[in-house]
Amino acid sequence: MKKAFPILAILTAALLGYAFYEAMFVAPTDQMQGDVYRIIYYHVPSGWTMFVFFFTNFIASIVYLIRRNPKADAVAVAAAEVGLVFCTVVLVTGPLWARPVWGIWWTWDWRLTSTLVLWLIYASYLILRRFSTGGQTPVLAAALAVFGALDMPLVYFSIWFFRTQHPQPVVGGGGSIDPSMLRVWMISWAAFLCFGWLVFWLRYRLEIFKREVEETHSLEAMLEEPRFR
Amino acid sequence: MSSFWAITSATLAKDLRLEWRSKDAINSMLFFALLVVVIFSFSFDPTAEESRHIAGGLVWVAFLFAAVVALNQTWAREMRNAVLDAYRVSPAPANPLFLAKAFGNFIFVSIIQALMTPLFTVFYNLRPLGPAWQLIPVAILGSWALVVNGTFFAAMSLHTRSREIMLPILLFPFSIPALVAMVQATNTILTGQDSAKFWIVLLLTYDVVFTVACLLLFETVLDAE
Amino acid sequence: MTHSQPTNGSSVIVISGLVKQFGRFAALRGISAEFSPGNLYVILGDNGAGKTTLLRTFAGLARPTRGKVILLGTHDLSSVSAQIGYMAHPSLLYDELSGMENLRYFGRLYGIEGDQRCADAIRKVHLDPSLARPVGQYSQGMRQRMSLARALLHDPGILLLDEPFSNVDACSASEMVNLLGTIRDAGKTLFVVTHQAALLDGVADEFVLMGAGKIVSRPLERPLLEGAPR
Numbered sequence: 001m002k003k004a005f006p007i008l009a010i011l012t013a014a015l016l017g018y019a020f021y022e023a024m025f026v027a028p029t030d031q032m033q034g035d036v037y038r039i040i041y042y043h044v045p046s047g048w049t050m051f052v053f054f055f056t057n058f059i060a061s062i063v064y065l066i067r068r069n070p071k072a073d074a075v076a077v078a079a080a081e082v083g084l085v086f087c088t089v090v091l092v093t094g095p096l097w098a099r100p101v102w103g104i105w106w107t108w109d110w111r112l113t114s115t116l117v118l119w120l121i122y123a124s125y126l127i128l129r130r131f132s133t134g135g136q137t138p139v140l141a142a143a144l145a146v147f148g149a150l151d152m153p154l155v156y157f158s159i160w161f162f163r164t165q166h167p168q169p170v171v172g173g174g175g176s177i178d179p180s181m182l183r184v185w186m187i188s189w190a191a192f193l194c195f196g197w198l199v200f201w202l203r204y205r206l207e208i209f210k211r212e213v214e215e216t217h218s219l220e221a222m223l224e225e226p227r228f229r
Numbered sequence: 230m231s232s233f234w235a236i237t238s239a240t241l242a243k244d245l246r247l248e249w250r251s252k253d254a255i256n257s258m259l260f261f262a263l264l265v266v267v268i269f270s271f272s273f274d275p276t277a278e279e280s281r282h283i284a285g286g287l288v289w290v291a292f293l294f295a296a297v298v299a300l301n302q303t304w305a306r307e308m309r310n311a312v313l314d315a316y317r318v319s320p321a322p323a324n325p326l327f328l329a330k331a332f333g334n335f336i337f338v339s340i341i342q343a344l345m346t347p348l349f350t351v352f353y354n355l356r357p358l359g360p361a362w363q364l365i366p367v368a369i370l371g372s373w374a375l376v377v378n379g380t381f382f383a384a385m386s387l388h389t390r391s392r393e394i395m396l397p398i399l400l401f402p403f404s405i406p407a408l409v410a411m412v413q414a415t416n417t418i419l420t421g422q423d424s425a426k427f428w429i430v431l432l433l434t435y436d437v438v439f440t441v442a443c444l445l446l447f448e449t450v451l452d453a454e
Numbered sequence: 455m456t457h458s459q460p461t462n463g464s465s466v467i468v469i470s471g472l473v474k475q476f477g478r479f480a481a482l483r484g485i486s487a488e489f490s491p492g493n494l495y496v497i498l499g500d501n502g503a504g505k506t507t508l509l510r511t512f513a514g515l516a517r518p519t520r521g522k523v524i525l526l527g528t529h530d531l532s533s534v535s536a537q538i539g540y541m542a543h544p545s546l547l548y549d550e551l552s553g554m555e556n557l558r559y560f561g562r563l564y565g566i567e568g569d570q571r572c573a574d575a576i577r578k579v580h581l582d583p584s585l586a587r588p589v590g591q592y593s594q595g596m597r598q599r600m601s602l603a604r605a606l607l608h609d610p611g612i613l614l615l616d617e618p619f620s621n622v623d624a625c626s627a628s629e630m631v632n633l634l635g636t637i638r639d640a641g642k643t644l645f646v647v648t649h650q651a652a653l654l655d656g657v658a659d660e661f662v663l664m665g666a667g668k669i670v671s672r673p674l675e676r677p678l679l680e681g682a683p684r
Contacts, residue, residue, distance in 0.1 A: 065446075065449065117402060117405050120401075120402035120405075121402045121403060123402075124398050124399050124402050124403075127395075127398055128385070128389065128395070128398075128399060131389040131390050131391065131395055132385075132388050132389040132390075133388060133389065133390060135475075135476075135477075135519075136388045136453035139449055139450065139453035140385050140388060140389075140450060140453055143385070143446045143449060143450055144385070144399070146442065146446065147378075147403060147439070147442060147446075148403070150438055150439065150442055151403050151405075151406065154406035154407075154431070154434065154435055154438070155405060155406045157406070157431065158405075158406040158409040158410055158431055159405075159406075159409065161427065161431075162409050162413060214477075218475050218480055232565055235562060235565075236562060236563060239559055239562040239563075240559075243548070243551070243555075243559045246550075246551070246555070247548060247550050247551065250550045250551075250588075251550055306548075309549065310544045310545045310546055310547055310548070310549065311542055311543075311544040311546055312546050312547065312548060314513075314515055314540070314542055314544075314546055315540075315546040315547075315560060315604065316563065317514075317515055318513045318514065318515060318535060318538055318540045319535060319536075319560070319563035319564060320532070320535045320536045320563070320564065320565075321563040321564075452517075
């Protein structure tokens with residue numbers, strides 16, 4: 001795997017480049033929005049990728065709670081961090097796109113709002129990880145991840161009903177999705193998934209290394225003869 | 230099962246007695262909530278008609294802040310003299326402890342609500358146009374929603390540095406659906422424009438889901454180390 | 455109230471390869487030992503030798519990082535928790551409640567109803583059950599004794615006592631020692647962590663000398679050079 005990394009990195013870079021080319025030059029220009037809409041090829045695949053990683057975090061947390069396997073916890077941290085980065089990308093590209101199209105940076109549209117809540121929940125998850133002391137971090141974090149997964153349907157549900165009572169901005173473009181758009185979306189998504197997976201893999205390895213180092217330190221501390229105070 | 234409820238009620242009785250003697254939580258909560266009401270009435274100067282639309286939000290945000298004050302004290306009492314260890318070495322299961330704490334906090338929050346609601350009504354000149362009795366289930370379900378997760382997250386933050394700030398950091402984002410539901414329910418009842426049923430059902434769902442989750446995971450969190 | 459005593463010869467506590475880490479600090483560094491029933495063990499050692507951590511792993515409060523604890527023949531410490539009495543450095547009592555109110559509450563956790571057993575436990579440590587003063591206003595020595603009463607309340611087969619004599623005056627301390635002797639003679643197993651081992655001369659059955667997270671030796675006589683093993 002170590003040797004495969006540079007190859008995978010090059011492949012991912014190539015895929016990202018190809019996705020960029022497709023998104024910028026091949027995909028047809030939107031009739032109403034013009035070229036600005038092309039940010040959709042970053043916005044939407046980031047959203048999908050974010051869900052993949054948050055879901056990974058949830059599964060890993062469940063596995064950790066049942067098996068208490070430290071590797072599952074390492075997967076959970078890595079997935080939550082990468083997921084939060086993609087969530088941030090969604091939240092940043094959203095307003096960038098909204099400003100020229102809707103004329104406003106932000107609207108309390110249900111999808112925007114619930115993505116923001118998702119971001120808050122996972123941010124609090126990572127803050128808990130940082131602030132909890134010692135060996136209990138994985139357990140607490142895993143429990144919180146389960147709470148997060150239970151909360152999300154309620155968040156979507158409540159905000160959807162909350163927001164549909166108010167006027168909604170019309171999402172630009174309208175109508176059915178052009179098949180060529182869908183194709184570029186999928187290419188983009190594949191590229192983002194590969195990229196996300198690569199970063200996730202690095203982060204996971206880092207976490208495992210960190211734990212191995214800690215393990216070694218504590219073994220050394222146990223083996224070396226105690227110094228008398 | 231009978232010992233489960235016996236331990237729950239014994240713990241609850243003990244907590245109420247401790248609170249009665251020290252009055253730590255209730256005093257600070259009351260004063261804090263009063264401050265929030267006063268500050269809010271300076272920040273917004275609404276007419277009766279406007280206030281109907283925003284009162285739900287004001288009231289619940291005030292209760293949320295006040296609840297955090299009480300929730301933070303829940304476990305402080307158990308940490309003093311490490312009394313929690315005495316519970317943990319005993320054969321008593323973990324969940325009665327959780328339920329007793331949650332019930333205790335529920336009682337505190339209810340007292341606050343009972344005292345604050347008249348104040349709000351006077352300050353904001355409120356008169357519900359919808360079915361006022363529906364405010365009671367909203368208040369009960371809403372308080373439980375804040376309290377059940379709050380008690381759980383407060384137990385979680387026992388194991389963290391700067392635990393006082395950890396509780397709102399965890400509680401607020403997770404309570405958003407409940408908050409939306411209780412605020413919307415209150416507003417619809419006050420304005421009388423719509424039925425609040427949907428929001429009450431949503432609150433009930435939230436309560437059931439998280440009560441079950443807390444009971445399933447509390448022992449894990451309590452014994453985490 | 456009788457509790458099933460472990461059969462003679464079998465050990466009350468068996469630990470093997472016990473390691474407990476707090477971050478990078480190893481409080482217990484691979485301890486294996488067996489302890490027989492009906493003995494009073496005195497655990498000695500420097501500060502930081504791992505005495506308290508050892509007691510806490512016995513009590514099930516600290517989960518071992520590695521290794522095993524078998525208590526009364528089982529790994530599942532929570533299933534035998536009614537057999538464990540634990541007295542910690544902090545009092546484990548509510549300061550705002552009176553002694554009786556404290557014990558009444560802790561009794562409920564062990565399924566003990568009524569005041570009789572609570573009052574008995576308080577009398578055993580030579581305190582007055584009718585004392586209405588909250589525990590927070592007790593003297594340090596009284597609080598220690600009340601804390602011991604809490605540990606004794608459910609008549610456990612294994613008593614884990616962490617510094618029971620600290621800040622207790624000489625007279626009360628010797629009363630407590632006599633009480634511990636009686637409990638031992640009733641067939642219970644006691645583990646006493648203390649810096650004042652001389653108090654337990656004549657009552658102690660075995661001394662467990664700890665140093666830097668390990669058991670250094672287990673003499674039957676009190677080691678004269680108390681403290682750091684050199």
